[in-house]
Amino acid sequence: MSGATQIFAIRDFNRFYTARLGLLRKRHLDGEFSLTEGRMLYEIWANPRLTASNLRGVLGLDAGYISRLLASLTKRKLVRQAVSKADSRERLLSLTQAGEKKMAALNRQSEQQIEELLQGLNGEERERLVASLGVVRSLLTAQKSSEVQIERLSEVTGEVLDLLQEYYEAVGVMVRDTPESVREIVDDPDAGVWIATLNGKIVGCAYLHSLPSMPGATECKRLYVRPSARGKGVAHALLDAQEAFAKGRGFKRIYLDSKDDLRVAIGLYQRRGFVACERYNDNPQATVFLMKEIAETPKKALRRS
Amino acid sequence: MSGATQIFAIRDFNRFYTARLGLLRKRHLDGEFSLTEGRMLYEIWANPRLTASNLRGVLGLDAGYISRLLASLTKRKLVRQAVSKADSRERLLSLTQAGEKKMAALNRQSEQQIEELLQGLNGEERERLVASLGVVRSLLTAQKSSEVQIERLSEVTGEVLDLLQEYYEAVGVMVRDTPESVREIVDDPDAGVWIATLNGKIVGCAYLHSLPSMPGATECKRLYVRPSARGKGVAHALLDAQEAFAKGRGFKRIYLDSKDDLRVAIGLYQRRGFVACERYNDNPQATVFLMKEIAETPKKALRRS
DNA sequence: TGAAAATAGTTGCTTTAAGCAACTATATAT
DNA sequence: ATATATAGTTGCTTAAAGCAACTATTTTCA
Structure with a gap:
């Protein structure tokens, strides 16, 4: 397969996959959290001792915007901000108990969506899907940052x-x-x-x-x-x-x-x-x-x- | 691999891939077109005789918003709108010569980004990547709409x-x-x-x-x-x-x-x-x-x- | 060591993306 | 022939996100 054809195939896949993800997200939009809030909650949940500026890096958003969203989530008693002992400028983020609970619900919801996506694939096909995603990921991760x-x-x-x-x-x-x-x-x-x-x-x-x-x-x-x-x-x-x-x-x-x-x-x-x-x-x-x-x-x- | 593990792996891949696509898009953002305008131009380019309401379906956007974007692209002489003979309510969209030219530039740019993404993969690895993407796509497309x-x-x-x-x-x-x-x-x-x-x-x-x-x-x-x-x-x-x-x-x-x-x-x-x-x-x-x-x-x- | 530069986060203001609803014009159904 | 549906437009509003100027620390380095 020629280089141009490969590149076309990848772009085409990207469009396809973006559309699929878009569908998942549309339905995610049932009220309480915006997509970005959901991503923030996820990151805080998955990464202990995260700070606002870490979030900036991970989500690629403006610091001011993140600050506001965090303030909102904190006011809603879903996120806790603790001043770091090592560096009193930064606040270590964590989920409150209520936050953990919401996150669990979000995760369930998201898992259910994936389950729906897998509807119609048998066991063997699911294995193949996961294996292929793994191959894609490992190939695209291969380039280690040399720093x-x-x-x-x-x-x-x-x-x-x-x-x-x-x-x-x-x-x-x-x-x-x-x-x-x-x-x-x-x-x-x-x-x-x-x-x-x-x-x-x-x-x-x-x-x-x-x-x-x-x-x-x-x-x-x-x-x-x-x-x-x-x-x-x-x-x-x-x-x-x-x-x-x-x-x-x-x-x-x-x-x-x-x-x-x-x-x-x-x-x-x-x-x-x-x-x-x-x-x-x-x-x-x-x-x-x-x-x-x-x-x-x-x-x-x-x-x- | 258990069902829960599979679902986790897929969600994890989605996050990974979203981040990768996000990187591509960030850089795409060099001025002239918004992401959505770019997608619109692409769809018009790729699908002759597209109408505004087709775009609504493909991009999942509000009709009013699409109308405005199309008006803007038309004013910029990138898109042409011809009243359909078969149904005089709809306008058939097409790119002007200037639009084709811009689209070509966008495509080049996008291809170059993919090329960068592939940097560091040898020929065999690229083949494997494309093949795996193909498997993913065919598995996820399998569910035909029965209508x-x-x-x-x-x-x-x-x-x-x-x-x-x-x-x-x-x-x-x-x-x-x-x-x-x-x-x-x-x-x-x-x-x-x-x-x-x-x-x-x-x-x-x-x-x-x-x-x-x-x-x-x-x-x-x-x-x-x-x-x-x-x-x-x-x-x-x-x-x-x-x-x-x-x-x-x-x-x-x-x-x-x-x-x-x-x-x-x-x-x-x-x-x-x-x-x-x-x-x-x-x-x-x-x-x-x-x-x-x-x-x-x-x-x-x-x-x- | 102490001033300058960098970093973490906040806040006021602005821009951009996108939706909603009411409207016109044409087409289709009963 | 009238009611209903569809394609598209326009005025108004909301939500998402950025920019810039600011404070409070921390780090750097002369």
């Missing part, structure tokens, strides 16, 4: 501890690592702490440490990316680095756990080839357990899957 | 001749069929004229007639769908009926020709499996020649392609 730098720490810095602190608060982690335990991981040649920097500033981190009870397995923990740096492939870059390291050390599988409400994160893991597995630890907060084979698999075995 | 009825004519009616007249004018056909020649096709057991009706009204037609010089081959001609009925799968339904007929009569291949500026139509043919072939007639207006194998092909042969 993201990944580094395996050789010593524990205050910056990392601050970032971890942020992670604990964002995700609501109960059992926190002590600086000593972090240092232990840093010093372990079969484990490590990776950090991601964007334009020189630290924006993300993740551990890798082996699971003594499971030979050949290593676990990824504390994977976190600051809200302001989301959508730039930072998590992917961190996982890439960890997978390369784990392969180099001869590990066969990477495990990780998560919470079922962290759907964006779980979606990301799944796109990278992580699949559900049995509970492998006794972390009471974890409800989702995922595993990825990283050993080179013979092609025949791959085909079979 | 479309297809019928193989047993006699020539005035309605069909009117529709053909419309086709000639829309596409700018030089050599027109006489009523006698149409009747000949209708009466030929190995050929035929198909019409599509939507809620009882005729909205589309197409011929099929054999090519004496090419045994096993039949040609599709005069495939036309009224602008007001586009996007409802009418053309697909007509082609489905023709392909079934052709298979039943033992034909192995369907040919058709087109003009390279009828890109929407050509895109549709390609999605159905038509591939470029050599010029097979001496129609001076045709610049694109397509062919589809309709005989059941052994799977091995399919794989190889």
Whole structure:
């Protein structure tokens, strides 16, 4: 297929898909929230510790407009704004209980629309649809922003501890690592702490440490990316680095756990080839357990899957 | 993959793709035309004999707003409005020469953006992208609107001749069929004229007639769908009926020709499996020649392609 | 260290996009 | 022949979003 034909096909698909999305949105318009308010609620729901200026970046809207919309949502008791301790100019956004409830309703509604869209597709066709969307997405995401730098720490810095602190608060982690335990991981040649920097500033981190009870397995923990740096492939870059390291050390599988409400994160893991597995630890907060084979698999075995 | 996970994946993709499209549009915003004006120009360009109320349907906008935008584009000498002979309430829209020129510029710009989007994908990846988009589209288009009825004519009616007249004018056909020649096709057991009706009204037609010089081959001609009925799968339904007929009569291949500026139509043919072939007639207006194998092909042969 | 520059957010004002409703003119149905 | 529907226009209004000027912090760097 020639280049011009490809470009035509893509434009044509874009028109087609825009029309389809438009249909979904038209019906979404049942009163209470404008489309943009809905997107804002979603982003706040999905990204703990989001700020107004993060929203500006994600939604691509004017700061003044966002300010007003946030003020309105706050007055309606759906959103809370807490002055950040680290930087008292910014307000950390979160949903109130009422906001969570509305969001759940919106999500249900939206899911129902997708369900309607899938009406008339059988199981096999749905699988194919999801798989094709996955291919499209991974191809279009491939171009990593080269400003993201990944580094395996050789010593524990205050910056990392601050970032971890942020992670604990964002995700609501109960059992926190002590600086000593972090240092232990840093010093372990079969484990490590990776950090991601964007334009020189630290924006993300993740551990890798082996699971003594499971030979050949290593676990990824504390994977976190600051809200302001989301959508730039930072998590992917961190996982890439960890997978390369784990392969180099001869590990066969990477495990990780998560919470079922962290759907964006779980979606990301799944796109990278992580699949559900049995509970492998006794972390009471974890409800989702995922595993990825990283050993080179013979092609025949791959085909079979 | 569970149903809930699938739905999540689709919603997630929609957000991702919306963001990508948003980026494209932001940059499109360089002055002269609003997004909606651009879409209007595109539709007028792509659909001869479009009317304001067709646009209402396609773009999903208020009639008053469309009226105003059209008035503006007309004042700017980009669009022409001709009172329809058949119904003097409606105005047939077309681009002026200046409008065509602007449209060409817009298309170039848009193509360049897609080209940028593809930056960093190699040839094989691009093929995969286009193929996946095709799968998505065909899956989501599968649900045909059941109101479309297809019928193989047993006699020539005035309605069909009117529709053909419309086709000639829309596409700018030089050599027109006489009523006698149409009747000949209708009466030929190995050929035929198909019409599509939507809620009882005729909205589309197409011929099929054999090519004496090419045994096993039949040609599709005069495939036309009224602008007001586009996007409802009418053309697909007509082609489905023709392909079934052709298979039943033992034909192995369907040919058709087109003009390279009828890109929407050509895109549709390609999605159905038509591939470029050599010029097979001496129609001076045709610049694109397509062919589809309709005989059941052994799977091995399919794989190889 | 302290002034200048940058960043986060707010507020008044304006622009733009788009809808609604009432209207004219023509066409279709009973 | 009259009622009803359709295509399009025009006046008025609303909603969405941007711009610019402003305050309060924080960061930079000479």
